[in-house]
Amino acid sequence: MDAKTDSQRMEKIVSLCKQRGFIFQSSEIYGGLNGCWDYGPLGVELKRNLKNYWWRMMVHERDDIVGMDGSILMNRAVWKASGHEDTFSDPMVDCRSCKARLRVDQLINKKGVKQCPNCGGKDLTEPRAFNLMFKTYVGATEDESSITYLRPETAQAIFVQFKNVLEISRKKLPFGIAQIGKAFRNEINPRNFTFRSREFEQMELEYFCRAEEGMKLLEYWKEERLKFYENIGIARENLHVHEIPDEERAFYSKGTYDIEYDFPFGWQELEGVAYRTDYDLSQHQKASGKSLEYFDEEAKRKFIPHVVEPSAGVDRTVLALICEAYSEDEAPDEKGKMETRTVLRFHPRIAPIKCAVFPLLKNKEQLVAKAKEIVDFLRPHLSIFYDESGAIGRRYRRQDEIGTPFGVTVDFETLGEKDPELRDTVTLRERDSMKQERVKISDLVQLLSQRIA
Ligand code: ATP
Numbered sequence: 001m002d003a004k005t006d007s008q009r010m011e012k013i014v015s016l017c018k019q020r021g022f023i024f025q026s027s028e029i030y031g032g033l034n035g036c037w038d039y040g041p042l043g044v045e046l047k048r049n050l051k052n053y054w055w056r057m058m059v060h061e062r063d064d065i066v067g068m069d070g071s072i073l074m075n076r077a078v079w080k081a082s083g084h085e086d087t088f089s090d091p092m093v094d095c096r097s098c099k100a101r102l103r104v105d106q107l108i109n110k111k112g113v114k115q116c117p118n119c120g121g122k123d124l125t126e127p128r129a130f131n132l133m134f135k136t137y138v139g140a141t142e143d144e145s146s147i148t149y150l151r152p153e154t155a156q157a158i159f160v161q162f163k164n165v166l167e168i169s170r171k172k173l174p175f176g177i178a179q180i181g182k183a184f185r186n187e188i189n190p191r192n193f194t195f196r197s198r199e200f201e202q203m204e205l206e207y208f209c210r211a212e213e214g215m216k217l218l219e220y221w222k223e224e225r226l227k228f229y230e231n232i233g234i235a236r237e238n239l240h241v242h243e244i245p246d247e248e249r250a251f252y253s254k255g256t257y258d259i260e261y262d263f264p265f266g267w268q269e270l271e272g273v274a275y276r277t278d279y280d281l282s283q284h285q286k287a288s289g290k291s292l293e294y295f296d297e298e299a300k301r302k303f304i305p306h307v308v309e310p311s312a313g314v315d316r317t318v319l320a321l322i323c324e325a326y327s328e329d330e331a332p333d334e335k336g337k338m339e340t341r342t343v344l345r346f347h348p349r350i351a352p353i354k355c356a357v358f359p360l361l362k363n364k365e366q367l368v369a370k371a372k373e374i375v376d377f378l379r380p381h382l383s384i385f386y387d388e389s390g391a392i393g394r395r396y397r398r399q400d401e402i403g404t405p406f407g408v409t410v411d412f413e414t415l416g417e418k419d420p421e422l423r424d425t426v427t428l429r430e431r432d433s434m435k436q437e438r439v440k441i442s443d444l445v446q447l448l449s450q451r452i453a
Helices: 008-019 041-060 075-080 155-160 162-169 211-231 277-287 314-325 365-378 392-402 441-452
Strands: 023-025 038-039 063-065 091-093 099-105 108-112 114-116 127-133 135-137 147-151 175-184 199-209 239-243 255-263 268-279 294-296 301-303 304-313 326-332 336-346 355-359 384-386 404-411 424-431 436-440
Touching: 008 023, 023 392, 038 041, 038 063, 038 162, 041 063, 041 135, 041 199, 041 211, 041 314, 063 301, 075 147, 075 155, 075 277, 075 326, 091 239, 135 304, 155 199, 155 277, 162 175, 199 211, 199 314, 211 239, 211 268, 211 304, 239 268, 268 277, 268 314, 277 392, 304 314, 314 326, 326 392, 336 392, 355 392, 365 384, 365 404, 365 441, 392 404, 404 441, 424 441, 436 441
Parallel strands: 063 175, 355 384, 355 404
Antiparallel strands: 023 038, 091 099, 091 127, 108 114, 135 147, 175 199, 199 304, 239 255, 255 268, 268 304, 294 301, 326 336, 404 424, 424 436
16 A cells, blocks of 8 residues: 555554654643644754744845734734634534534535535535634623634734834835744644644745736745745655636635645645735725835835735644655664664754764763763754663664654764774764764764754
C-alpha cells in the first residue's frame, strides 16, 4: 500500500507526536477538549521556527511589507462590516439515521442523491446555517450591547488599521501588512489531528495594490508561497495548486488559489491565496464612515486599494512538516543488526533541535567535561541537546526520531589520546545519510550555521 494514503501512517505520526512531546491533547487529564491542542517542548520549537522563518521572508527580508500584532477581541462592528456576523457559517445537515451532524460539502453525492458519508443514510434534514464564530461578552453585563467574538481570522485587524499603518510607515503601493496570530472557529467537526482545530494560528499577509495589478500579484504570491513551502522542506510534488472555480469563489474575489498538501488523509488546503479586490476596505469605510483611501501623489487621485491575501495556517503547516518528515528506514543497532529506524527528516532550518552533543562514555570525566564545554560554546548560536545516557547508537536513534539534523560526539581522539593531530576534533554525524566526518571544534559554529541557514 502507498504509505502516503495509509491511515496507519497517520496513527504512527499522532503517536510519535505525543510520545516525543510535539503535540498533546488540550486538557488531557480531564478528557481533552475537542479541537484544541497543546504543543509540547519540541512542538513549540518547530512552530516558532516556522513562524520566525515566515516573518523573516515576509517582513525582514523585504522592503515593501511591515508587520503588526492586532488584538483578538475587536469591536463587534468589525464583524458586522466584514460580513462574518451574517455569513460566516457552514450549512449543516443532520443524518436522521446515524444522528451525525455534517457539513453539506462533506455529503456524498451518488447519482444526484445526497448521502451520509458515515452510514450511507439518505434521510437528511434540510441545511441550516451554523455560525462558526465564538461569541463572548465584554465587560460586566451579558447583554446584546456587550457581545463580541473571538476573531475567526487575523486579517480584519489589518484592514481596520490600514490607515494608521499606511500613515506611519509612509509606504507606497504596492505594499503589505503581515500578521501572525490566533484565530478561533467553532468547527462542527474538528478532525484529522490538528488539521481542523477550533483554536489555531494563522500567518496572513494583506498585500495592497492598484486594481490593475491585482491579477498579476495573485500569480506572483502563489509562486512565492510555493517557493516558501519548498524552502522549509516540503517537496514540490506533494503540493498542489487548486484554482477555485468562479461559482465557488466569494462574490468579491476575482481569483483564488488553494495551496494543498498531500496529507496521509488526502489532499487538503494549507493556504489560500485570494485576490479580494477592494471589498474589505470598502466595507469598513462604509460602515465606519472613516476614509480608508490611498492618495496617489503622482496621479493626484484618491482610491481604495485592492488586496491580494496569502493566508496560511501555522498548525496545518506544522502538521504538513511532520508528515513530510516522517519516514522509516533501516539502520544497524549496536551489534550491527539491521533494525527499523524512525526518522523525522526535517529541513535543518525548521528542526526543533539543531544539534545534539554526546560524550562517548558517561563515566569518563574528561569526555563529559569536554562535551559540556562544547554545549556552552554552541548554545548561544543553536538549539542544542546534551545526552550522555545509554549506548551511543541509542542516543543517535533518539535524535533521529525527533529530527535533529546533526550529532556531535566527543571521543578519546578529541582528548588527543590516540593522535595529537586529532586533539579538539569531534565526529559530526548527519541524520539522513548517517555519514560521519571529523571536524575541528573551532569550526563547528560556522559549519553548522551554514548548513542550517
Ligand atoms: P477550510 O476550507 O479547510 O475550512 P478555509 O478555506 O475556511 O479552510 P481560510 O478561511 O482561507 O480557510 O483560512 C486560511 C487558512 O487558515 C487555511 O488555509 C488554514 O491553513 C487555516 N485554517 C482555517 N481554518 C482552520 C482550522 N479550523 N484549523 C486549522 N487551521 C485552519
